[in-house]
Each structure stands twice: as C-alpha cells, then as structure tokens.
Amino acid sequence: MERKTSAMAWSPLGGGKLVAGEREMFSKASKYNASYSQLSLAWLLRHPSVIFPVTGTTKPERIIESAKALAIKLDRQDWFEMLQWATGKEVA
Numbered sequence: 642m643e644r645k646t647s648a649m650a651w652s653p654l655g656g657g658k659l660v661a662g663e664r665e666m667f668s669k670a671s672k673y674n675a676s677y678s679q680l681s682l683a684w685l686l687r688h689p690s691v692i693f694p695v696t697g698t699t700k701p702e703r704i705i706e707s708a709k710a711l712a713i714k715l716d717r718q719d720w721f722e723m724l725q726w727a728t729g730k731e732v733a
C-alpha cells in the first residue's frame with residue numbers, strides 16, 4: 642500500500658486447507674449466504690490494497706462459484722473480526 646501497488650494472492654485458499662472443515666472464522670458464511678471459499682475470497686477482495694486472488698481450482702464450477710465472491714460486500718465490522726480471528730491479535 643505504501644508503494645501504491647496491488648498484490649496477487651497466490652494460493653488464496655491455502656491449497657484447499659482453508660475450506661476443509663468448519664472453522665470459527667467462517668461463522669459469518671450464513672450471514673452472507675456464502676460458502677467458506679466465497680467468504681475467504683470476499684475478504685481478500687475487500688482489502689484496501691486491492692488484492693487479486695489467483696485461484697488454483699481445477700473445476701470450472703468452482704471458478705463460477707468463486708467469481709460470486711465479487712458480489713459479497715463484507716461490512717467493516719465483519720472484515721475486522723475475520724482479521725482478528727486469522728491473526729489472533731485484537732484490532733484496536
């Protein structure tokens with residue numbers, strides 16, 4: 642962000658590990674009527690540095706599903722809660 646450049650997020654789902662099994666950080670999935678992978682991608686897409694996720698799925702239907710993350714607008718509170726869950730650090 643300091644250099645005003647965008648980042649590409651390779652392996653945005655941790656090679657699939659991120660979506661394997663329910664986790665606390667995805668308790669918001671039902672609120673947004675989204676899958677875990679869509680919510681993860683939506684979080685990256687909402688990052689202020691403008692991140693481009695590079696999905697690694699080999700399945701066309703998952704590419705279509707992932708693209709729907711573009712329409713999910715995480716509210717600020719949820720975005721920061723997910724950041725806290727991921728880092729384990731409180732955001733002041």
Ligand SMILES: NC(=O)c1ccc[n+]([C@@H]2O[C@H](COP(=O)([O-])OP(=O)(O)OC[C@H]3O[C@@H](n4cnc5c(N)ncnc54)[C@H](OP(=O)(O)O)[C@@H]3O)[C@@H](O)[C@H]2O)c1
Binds near residue numbers: 656696697699
């Ligand atoms: N050069 C580097 O340092 C570097 C590092 C990391 C990644 N990369 C590249 O970045 C690209 C993406 O990496 P990645 O493959 O780890 O990406 P990823 O999107 O994090 O993971 C994709 C894996 O997750 C699985 N998966 C399970 N559920 C999924 C869902 N709902 N949506 C999407 N995928 C799901 C996929 O299986 P299915 O195929 O069965 O859907 C696939 O095995 C690759 O081309 C990789 O080579 C490069």
